[in-house]
């Protein structure tokens with residue numbers, strides 16, 4: 001199923017180098033940032049918003065979908081789409097992404113994983129196997145990561161069925177134990193830096209020697 005979707009290449013020019021991904025991207029940005037206390041998508045790190053960092057990691061994807069309230073964010077090169085089920089959480093964000101994306105693979109990210117570089121997404125894409133429906137990284141603590149993961153649009157009926165029964169946990173879209181969920185181990189700890197609280201923002205990039213920014 002997935003082999004024909006593995007399109008990789010690189011565009012190199014005098015002013016830029018951009019990796020070209022063979023998949024769509026969706027950033028879900030419809031959360032309330034309750035723990036952070038203000039909109040964490042717009043929090044600044046190294047002179048850029050967290051949202052811009054996440055978007056930069058996926059600049060080579062096409063199409064690029066921002067699943068957020070229309071008008072809330074301006075992200076050049078990204079198409080903003082409102083949630084089909086507003087306020088229902090990340091699983092509903094995934095449903096919206098899989099509904100609008102062309103048939104194939106979608107890289108799903110939150111706004112709060114600013115260290116997900118093209119190399120991270122490349123590592124996930126390299127792990128694709130025929131019949132897979134999701135590819136998820138395993139963090140150093142052993143937990144599979146349902147955000148910062150690849151999902152195939154063929155998962156949409158499963159996601160919709162879960163939501164219709166009242167389920168809201170994103171990790172149930174493609175649980176690690178399912179044969180069609182591929183797990184990727186051994187990626188650097190720095191990729192998994194996650195901002196939920198102000199202290200997490202202050203700690204970003206401090207994992208010396210462990211991440212892409214160290």
Ligand SMILES: Nc1nc2c(ncn2[C@@H]2O[C@H](COP(=O)(O)OP(=O)(O)OP(=O)(O)O)[C@@H](O)[C@H]2O)c(=O)[nH]1
Nearest residue numbers: 028029030031032033034035088089090093110111
């Ligand atoms: N599109 C969409 N994205 C969501 C929704 N709920 C959460 N997200 C996004 O999912 C990602 C991870 O969610 P959380 O870390 O819980 O973010 P949050 O819900 O804004 O933060 P808390 O209120 O502190 O839980 C973030 O990028 C959120 O913006 C939703 O209902 N719709």
Ligand SMILES: [Mg+2]
Nearest residue numbers: 031032033034
């Ligand atoms: Mg939340």
